[in-house]
Amino acid sequence: MARARRASRRRVVAAASRLRLRDLGSEALAGLLQRPGRSALTVLGTVLGIGSFVAIVGLSETATGQVGKQFNVLDATQVTVSDTGANQASKPTLDFPADADAAVDRIHGVIAAGVWWTVQFSNAAVSSRPGAGQGDQLSLPVTAATPGALAASGAKLARGVLFNQFHQAHAQNVAIIGQTTAADLGISSLQQQPAIFIGGQPFTVIGIIASDPRLPQLNLGVTVPESTARRLWGKPQAGQGASMLIHTRLGAAQVVAGQVPIALRPDNPKLLSAAAPPNPTQLRHAVTTSLNTLFLALAGIALVVGAIGIANTTLVAVLERAGEIGLRRALGARPRHIGTQFLAESTALGLFGGLVGASLGVLTTLVVTIYHHWTALLDPRVVLAAPAVGGIVGLLAGLYPALRASNVEPAEALRR
Amino acid sequence: MTTAAVAPPVIRLSAVAFTYAGPPPVRALHPMDLVIWRGEHVAITGPSGSGKSTLLNLLGLLDRPTEGTLEIDGIDVGSASERDRAAVRAHRIGFVFQSFHLLPHRTSAENVMLAQVYADLPRRRRPGAAMAALTQVGLEHRAHALPTALSGGERQRVAIARALVNHPSLLLCDEPTGNLDTATTKELNDLLGSLHEGGTTLVVITHNPAVAGHAERRIAIRDGQLVEPENDMPAGREGERGARPAG
Numbered sequence: 258m259a260r261a262r263r264a265s266r267r268r269v270v271a272a273a274s275r276l277r278l279r280d281l282g283s284e285a286l287a288g289l290l291q292r293p294g295r296s297a298l299t300v301l302g303t304v305l306g307i308g309s310f311v312a313i314v315g316l317s318e319t320a321t322g323q324v325g326k327q328f329n330v331l332d333a334t335q336v337t338v339s340d341t342g343a344n345q346a347s348k349p350t351l352d353f354p355a356d357a358d359a360a361v362d363r364i365h366g367v368i369a370a371g372v373w374w375t376v377q378f379s380n381a382a383v384s385s386r387p388g389a390g391q392g393d394q395l396s397l398p399v400t401a402a403t404p405g406a407l408a409a410s411g412a413k414l415a416r417g418v419l420f421n422q423f424h425q426a427h428a429q430n431v432a433i434i435g436q437t438t439a440a441d442l443g444i445s446s447l448q449q450q451p452a453i454f455i456g457g458q459p460f461t462v463i464g465i466i467a468s469d470p471r472l473p474q475l476n477l478g479v480t481v482p483e484s485t486a487r488r489l490w491g492k493p494q495a496g497q498g499a500s501m502l503i504h505t506r507l508g509a510a511q512v513v514a515g516q517v518p519i520a521l522r523p524d525n526p527k528l529l530s531a532a533a534p535p536n537p538t539q540l541r542h543a544v545t546t547s548l549n550t551l552f553l554a555l556a557g558i559a560l561v562v563g564a565i566g567i568a569n570t571t572l573v574a575v576l577e578r579a580g581e582i583g584l585r586r587a588l589g590a591r592p593r594h595i596g597t598q599f600l601a602e603s604t605a606l607g608l609f610g611g612l613v614g615a616s617l618g619v620l621t622t623l624v625v626t627i628y629h630h631w632t633a634l635l636d637p638r639v640v641l642a643a644p645a646v647g648g649i650v651g652l653l654a655g656l657y658p659a660l661r662a663s664n665v666e667p668a669e670a671l672r673r
Numbered sequence: 674m675t676t677a678a679v680a681p682p683v684i685r686l687s688a689v690a691f692t693y694a695g696p697p698p699v700r701a702l703h704p705m706d707l708v709i710w711r712g713e714h715v716a717i718t719g720p721s722g723s724g725k726s727t728l729l730n731l732l733g734l735l736d737r738p739t740e741g742t743l744e745i746d747g748i749d750v751g752s753a754s755e756r757d758r759a760a761v762r763a764h765r766i767g768f769v770f771q772s773f774h775l776l777p778h779r780t781s782a783e784n785v786m787l788a789q790v791y792a793d794l795p796r797r798r799r800p801g802a803a804m805a806a807l808t809q810v811g812l813e814h815r816a817h818a819l820p821t822a823l824s825g826g827e828r829q830r831v832a833i834a835r836a837l838v839n840h841p842s843l844l845l846c847d848e849p850t851g852n853l854d855t856a857t858t859k860e861l862n863d864l865l866g867s868l869h870e871g872g873t874t875l876v877v878i879t880h881n882p883a884v885a886g887h888a889e890r891r892i893a894i895r896d897g898q899l900v901e902p903e904n905d906m907p908a909g910r911e912g913e914r915g916a917r918p919a920g
Contacts (some may be wrong), residue, residue, distance in 0.1 A: 273756060274763035275793040284790065291778045584774040587733065588835075589763020589791035591756060668735035671770060672726070 274589035276597065285601035288574070296606060299570040302563025303610025303650055304617065307643045309556040311618025315635040319626050322634040332534045334368075335471060336503040336514045338521075342528035343498025351492040351499055352528040357521055358405035361501065364516050366509025371406025373472065374499035375399070376486050383479055384454050385442045395441055398478035399455055401486030401493075407433075409504040410472040417447045417464035420482050428484040433464035435476035455479060458489055471502060501529075510534055560646075563610060564654040571603045571658035575665070582662055583670030596663030603655025604648050611647020615640050681747030683843050683874045684709040684732060689741035689751070691727050701727040702897045704741060709876060711842070714869040716888030717878045724897040726847075729878050733766060733845050734758045746842050763792045767836030767844045771851035773828045775820040781807060781831045782816040785838050792839045806834040810864060826857035830864065837873070844868065846877040850884050862887045 276284075289296045343350040353372045354360065361370035375398055382394040402410075407419045412433075420431050432453060434442070444451045444462060451462050460481060469475045493499045501521075505513045514533035518526035575582070582595055619640060626633040684707065691702040702724045709715055719725045730736040731743060734750055743751040750761055767788075775784045785803040794802060807813045810830040820828055829849060836844055846865070850858040858881065866887055869875050877884060885891055893900040 272760055272764050274759045274791045276791060277793065279796070280790045287779070580772075580774055581776060584768075584770075584776075585787075585791070586759075587735065587762060587766075587768045588788045589759050591759040594791065666735075668726075668730040668733075671735070671774065 274591060274594075276590065276594040281594075281597060281601055284598055285605055288578075288598065288602050289605060295570060296609075299566050300563070300606050300610035300613065302559060302566040303607055303647050304563070304614040306556050306558075306560030306563045306650075307611045307614025307647050308617040308621070309552065309559060309614075310646075311615050311635075311639060311643050312621040313552045313556060314639050315618060315622030315633070316625055318634040318636065319622060319631055322632060334505050334507055334510060336505055336510050336517065336531055336533050338501035338503065338514075338517050338529050338531045340493075340498030340500065340528065341530045342525075343493055344496055346495050346498075348495055349492035350495065351487075352522065353499055353501060354521060357501060358403050360520055361503060361517055362405070364513055364520055366506045366513050368504045368506060369405055369408035370501060370503040371403035371409050372483055372499050372501050373400055373402035373406040374483075374486075374493040375474075375497065376401050376481075376490055377494040377497055378456055378490070382454075382456060383438075383442070385444065385451070387454050387457075387459065395438075397438060397441075398474060399486075400472075400475055400478060400480045401483045401499075402472075402475070402480050403483045406472070406483075406502050407475075407480070409502045410469050410475065411504070412469040412472070412475060413467045415465045415467035417462070419464050425482045425484050428488045429482060430458065430460045430485060431463045432460040432479050432481050433466055433475075434462055434479050435466050435469075437476065438478060439465045453479065455481070456490075471504070503531075560650060564607075564650045567603050567606050567610075567651055567654035568658060570606075571599055571655050572661065574602070575599060575658050575662040579665055579670040582665045583667040586665075586667035587671060592663035595665070596659040599662045600652065600655045600659040603658065604651040607651020607654065608644055608648040610651070611644035614647060615643035618643065680711060681744065682708045682710050683713075683746060684876070685742075685744040685747075686731075686738075687742045687744075689731065689738040689743050691724075691731060691736065692739045700897060702731070702738075705899045707892070707899060709843075709874065711874055712869075712872050713890060714865070714875045714888045715877070715890045715892060716885035717876065717892045717894060718880055718882075718885045719894035720880065723894045725878050725880075725894055727897075728894060729845065729847050732843075732876060733768060734762050759791070763788075764839060765842045767833075767839065767841040769829070769832050769836050769844065769846040769849045771848035773820070773832045773852070775828055775831060775835075777820055780817045780819055781812060781823070781834070784820070784831055785835045788835045788838050794839070802838055803834070806838040807831070809837060809868075810834045824857070825853050826860055829853060829857075829861060833864065833868075837868070843874050843876060846875065846879075848879055848881075849877065850879065850881055855883075858883060 340352045342352040358371050361367055383397045384394045404421050404425055415436055424431050452459050453462055466475055503513060510533045514531040517531045518529040522528050585595060622635055623633055686705060686707040688704040690704040693699040693701055731738055738751045742749055745761055746765055750758055782803045785806055786799045789799045807816050810833050812830050815827060850861055862884060865875060879885055
């Protein structure tokens with residue numbers, strides 16, 4: 258018996274029945290196109306699932322990109338330390354130690370650092386000559402700053418020089434002024450060492466600032482050495498405490514911010530609070546997780562519903578097309594040929610749904626992006642993977658119907 | 674017959690029986706012997722419930738005999754693997770059904786070509802072969818019509834073209850005129866007659882006497898047993914076993 262079976266198998270094997278890949282493809286496609294309306298409705302769930310998935314990823318990437326754009330290098334390398342102790346005090350206080358600049362300079366990753374504050378006057382008057390009348394006096398903001406603060410602020414000079422450690426150490430009456438202030442005071446040249454009077458005190462103007470990216474207010478007023486301000490007008494007023502500006506290396510801001518209060522006031526670090534720019538990676542993470550977990554879950558549910566839809570339609574098709582299955586078996590199809598065909602049909606449905614969904618997702622991302630005048634950001638791998646995910650969903654959804662199809666008894670199916 | 678020694682019979686049943694697994698088990702076919710030679714035109718008749726359909730399913734390899742051996746072209750298909758049985762169906766058996774079983778969304782030519790998919794004919798040769806088969810049944814002018822645009826007789830001829838396209842050893846027809854009127858039945862009889870004259874081996878299962886009458890050999894089946902009039906035995910083959918109950 259076994260020998261006879263082997264012998265007969267040898268005789269037939271040369272002409273085994275087959276289903277070529279190309280035939281499989283065209284048969285599956287023909288099966289789907291028989292009922293285009295039903296096929297279209299079937300893939301709706303997959304379209305929704307894949308589409309919302311791509312749109313969510315695209316929108317969150319785009320939004321994160323917008324957040325990232327606001328992190329220019331200037332902000333990302335800046336730490337501001339404020340004097341919380343002074344802000345809560347009732348009398349003029351300065352919680353920064355005298356050697357604050359030098360202490361912070363020693364922290365790894367710091368490029369420049371310095372203390373500054375806005376001097377509060379009962380009668381803030383700046384004039385270019387002594388004893389000027391009310392009409393010739395200007396009410397200008399006066400800032401006290403260490404040389405380190407000027408360096409950290411990135412001040413660019415139009416003329417002259419910035420004050421330095423010498424002026425600071427000896428509390429010299431020198432000032433630097435902004436370009437607009439210089440024009441208001443009628444100072445165009447520094448060659449005659451022009452003097453200005455702040456609250457009656459004479460100061461020599463040694464520099465005119467063209468721009469100051471981190472402390473733009475210096476541009477609009479008068480800046481004097483911190484020691485001079487302290488000598489003439491005392492510590493910062495209560496509630497208007499001093500600040501420290503720190504210019505760090507790229508990426509060091511968070512670490513420096515954590516170290517500064519302890520480095521300056523090991524006795525009571527709580528008097529100072531350091532603010533670093535938000536960490537871009539943390540922010541991106543926060544955006545992705547908090548906003549999108551729910552939506553991704555919804556997309557996943559839509560995808561599952563889509564898979565169930567495909568499975569249901571394919572199963573109905575198997576029952577409806579029992580006659581066709583019987584015919585194909587009679588024409589020489591093996592059970593696996595039948596199963597593969599239905600599997601190919603469901604996979605094609607999923608793939609098609611994935612393609613349409615990915616297109617709609619990209620379109621949604623684009624529309625929202627254009628509406629907000631953003632720059633669209635979408636990982637091409639996500640767009641390319643979306644149809645494949647659809648195909649896998651279709652494949653999984655088709656497994657059970659395909660199994661049913663391959664188990665159809667041809668004799669019974671043909672009798673219908 | 675020298676040819677008999679070279680070419681095995683198209684169909685050989687040796688003590689073939691079929692029992693539907695119960696519960697309770699039902700004996701549909703009692704052990705029977707039957708030999709059908711190449712080029713024969715055989716009609717198998719019998720009332721419903723006689724075992725006709727069961728015999729057809731066995732001959733068409735849609736079911737396996739529960740006892741005995743069944744050979745098609747000398748191949749023991751009763752015990753062959755499902756893979757080999759599918760191959761025999763694809764290459765050696767052409768089916769014609771009472772309800773035609775044409776795919777409604779495909780043209781006549783495409784329906785014929787479906788049979789070539791599993792027989793693995795190269796794609797570029799399929800349209801030509803399909804057209805030749807349609808010409809053989811006189812429907813070449815309807816090659817691109819959908820079944821819905823065809824008359825019943827035309828549909829059955831498309832089905833016959835599909836059954837013929839792979840040049841099978843055996844054309845197995847199950848009530849081919851069951852859905853046709855008298856005039857169309859006559860046309861179909863003529864077509865089957867001409868196919869027989871062309872050398873095709875025909876086995877027609879029918880309860881229509883007009884169809885059975887055209888066959889050169891008639892086998893009746895009653896209660897799962899074969900009954901064949903002696904004078905219907907093919908001339909010169911008296912020594913061979915025809916149809917008779919085994920044992």
